Amino acid sequence: ACLIGMADSLEDILTVRNQETRKPKVAKGTQDYTPIQMAIRKQVMRAIADVFERHGAVQIDTPVFELKETLMGKYGEDQKLIYDLKDQGGEQLSLRYDLTVPFARFCALGNVEKIKRYHIGKVYRRDEPQLAKGRFREFYQCDFDIAGTYDTMLPDAEVITVFCEILDQFFPNGGFQVKINHRKLLDAIMEVCGVPQQKFRPICSAIDKLDKEPWDNVKREMIDEKGLREEVADRIGEYVVLKGRPKEMIERLDTMTNLLKSTSAQTALSEMKLLVDYVTALGVIDRLCLDLSLARGLEYYTGVIYEAVTLSGESGIGSVGGGGRYDHLVGMFAGKDIPAVGVSIGIERVFAAIESKFGLKGDASSAAASETATDKKKGGKSGGATRDGTGSQQQQQSSEVHSVVRDAATDVLICTIGDNLLLERLAMARELWDAGIACEFVYVEKPKLNKQLNHASDNKIPLAVIMGEDELSKGVVKVRFLTHGPPAPQEAPAADPTSSSNGVNTATTQ
Amino acid sequence: ACLIGMADSLEDILTVRNQETRKPKVAKGTQDYTPIQMAIRKQVMRAIADVFERHGAVQIDTPVFELKETLMGKYGEDQKLIYDLKDQGGEQLSLRYDLTVPFARFCALGNVEKIKRYHIGKVYRRDEPQLAKGRFREFYQCDFDIAGTYDTMLPDAEVITVFCEILDQFFPNGGFQVKINHRKLLDAIMEVCGVPQQKFRPICSAIDKLDKEPWDNVKREMIDEKGLREEVADRIGEYVVLKGRPKEMIERLDTMTNLLKSTSAQTALSEMKLLVDYVTALGVIDRLCLDLSLARGLEYYTGVIYEAVTLSGESGIGSVGGGGRYDHLVGMFAGKDIPAVGVSIGIERVFAAIESKFGLKGDASSAAASETATDKKKGGKSGGATRDGTGSQQQQQSSEVHSVVRDAATDVLICTIGDNLLLERLAMARELWDAGIACEFVYVEKPKLNKQLNHASDNKIPLAVIMGEDELSKGVVKVRFLTHGPPAPQEAPAADPTSSSNGVNTATTQ
Incomplete structure (x- = not known):
């Protein structure tokens, strides 16, 4: 009887397992887009593309996968998040991690000397998904880049202008701020503080955490993990707390005679002065904040860098995009460098903000349920109900959404x-x-x-x-x-x- | 000296190899879309989406990869063409092979009882690429499907109408023909000819080759490979040569008392009669040809099937899309069947036809060069020049294109x-x-x-x-x-x- 009981419960387990296997699922960290979500996405992407086109950009597209070797050595630590394809007897392929490296490969392959292009497409990262925050393993990016040899800071100023024009549409009335900094200024700071050159990158990536962690944690990381002496860390600490309106910051930096002994600092400062003049004429200066703690994670930046954060009520949205100048990335594929500068808009977070505004919060929770259902560790839970916008679940949606966006x-x-x-x-x-x-x-x-x-x-x-x-x-x-x-x-x-x-x-x- | 000479040539070889490795490439069978190509694609896709939306369809999107188990057992022999992702410690994933199976999974996951949706997206097939013919490993499909329980042949008639309306735009003045047939009619033919039931599928896939191969070859395959007796094959041969205007064909089939002993034939014929009435009222009957040799490869079709071929000058373009009714596919994921019918437009071939018309043939050859460059067996050749539409290579393009489509x-x-x-x-x-x-x-x-x-x-x-x-x-x-x-x-x-x-x-x- 005991054995029979065991057999029964085994059968139960097997049956449940079997049903679970057959239950329809999406891959972990991915989502279906329902009709109402697509209607919103279409409008948002159209609005973004309109800005790009108003600035004379052409559109390109590249394959969703690249040769694995094309992506290797471009993303630092985050390289581990790249999706590889199975070796089925042919080339080693990987899903694209961003649109910037494929763009550089595109320029090199096509011998493109100059181009102002935009690209809207999905990218792939095997990161831990946080669906409620709009962080997925498959998500859209909207990139705008200018490649070519031009006079200093003119393309940079237009990229930042485009960035601000787009964010103005979705986070109006000062709902966002664009932090800017310059890689050469960071280099100069580390130089004058006494950081050995080979530690510039690791220390840079520690500084990059200052938007999420307090100085004391970052300082400990510099000392304990990256092996800086305490007085060097403290000296860095005096610089990276500095931020403010670009004009005032530049005036202040101009008085820092110690820092200005570094030729990197001189170059960075003179470029920043030009940039400030240009974005003033271009009417977006008041969205910018020169923030010496902005470092950006990726390896390939060489000049001005920037990142936008939302300031309005939607806490937790955080960064909604960023970019910078990368003068040597095309050169990694082609025989010679083609300087380039660009920005990537984190459109999923714009979608999340809009869905939340229209009372579509239900989506986040249903997406979260789907994450649970596909997470084997948590197993057993059903879920993953994806609304179709035409069935009964549509009734549950706020009628306000439907007054704004019609599915069909x-x-x-x-x-x-x-x-x-x-x-x-x-x-x-x-x-x-x-x-x-x-x-x-x-x-x-x-x-x-x-x-x-x-x-x-x-x-x-x-x-x-x-x-x-x-x-x-x-x-x-x-x-x-x-x-x-x-x-x-x-x-x-x-x-x-x-x-x-x-x-x-x-x-x-x- | 001899040894030194060898070392020199070895070094040459290694240097060349190394350069080749670093040369920018795209994956075999894929392509970049240049600005001028994107401008054409945007217009074509917009025109197609306009038709879908005029018919009240909503748009959805699904992830580019699905759980491998979702795709298994849906494509017959072609399953071997599916791209798998590498097992990086998680779920087993594959790139989508079409948009139909993800749609069925979408309906099952979201408990969607009824939906009229379209989906424009890229699909992936590890097939031998023929870039000059517009056959790639990554390519766009435009799908329109109606799922739900409705009165017989009404959704089918609308899908066929949508198909014809779209093709009318790109291949006007009778530039295309939609072949139609019915899976139950094929079943009935095989039944009355004496094909054993377990051989229905293999014989069906032999019949499907009649658009490319002469009857004698197909007959030999039926006898030698599929084990039919010759008189059975000959009986099939008498049916599958029949084709013509739907009304006349139906009148003819109505006289075939032997065939009509099969209840499958009766069902198919009564459905075809309804369909003909409906598409007549919908104004597209003169694009249709009832062709008993049309079989369609995929396993999941259960009713009416169709496929469009171009009739105009562009020889070699061949099929530009097709579809049919599949009443049990959603049921493979959900507890219960949701009947569905749809069509998939092979938009790459439309692009190829348009590019050829505008003298953009150069693209096909540059794409072919890129194929060569990525084909290791042929190695050594450079190539893969992708025009950027802004650089010097733009000058080589026909000025006619630029008078029609501006990049920016x-x-x-x-x-x-x-x-x-x-x-x-x-x-x-x-x-x-x-x-x-x-x-x-x-x-x-x-x-x-x-x-x-x-x-x-x-x-x-x-x-x-x-x-x-x-x-x-x-x-x-x-x-x-x-x-x-x-x-x-x-x-x-x-x-x-x-x-x-x-x-x-x-x-x-x-």
């Missing part, structure tokens, strides 16, 4: 009264499509008018064309303007399709 | 005369951008007007705003309308920027 573009529902007008319904659809009008009909041979109008209501279709034998004999149709109110309370009578009880209000009938 | 959207170049007006140039750009006008300036501190107008000419920018001290003191600017003729012959004098010698013609100066 249908303007007219073609309805018939009576049982024998199916082909007439189809022919009418043909006429409207030919006229460029977005229309639909229900996929029912003999539908009641009530059901047809419910379909219009469910999908927020604003117009109904209604035909019966009567209209057809006269060669006319009825056009009804529908307004879709909030869902009616359940206890309301639901009989008359022309009443508002099913959410369809007849505004006009002609 | 820049409408105005802001020019200054004299050496001290850089900040004024930037401030003017700010004004135009704020007014929503696409403008640029050259990234040179003290540019000659000549150089500035050359930039306008190179980039086909139609307007120049010109400012000098004179204009600034009067508070005005000059606006010059530029027309860009073909590149001037090299021997022409190139001094006066207002002459047409550098390709810039002054149409009006105010």
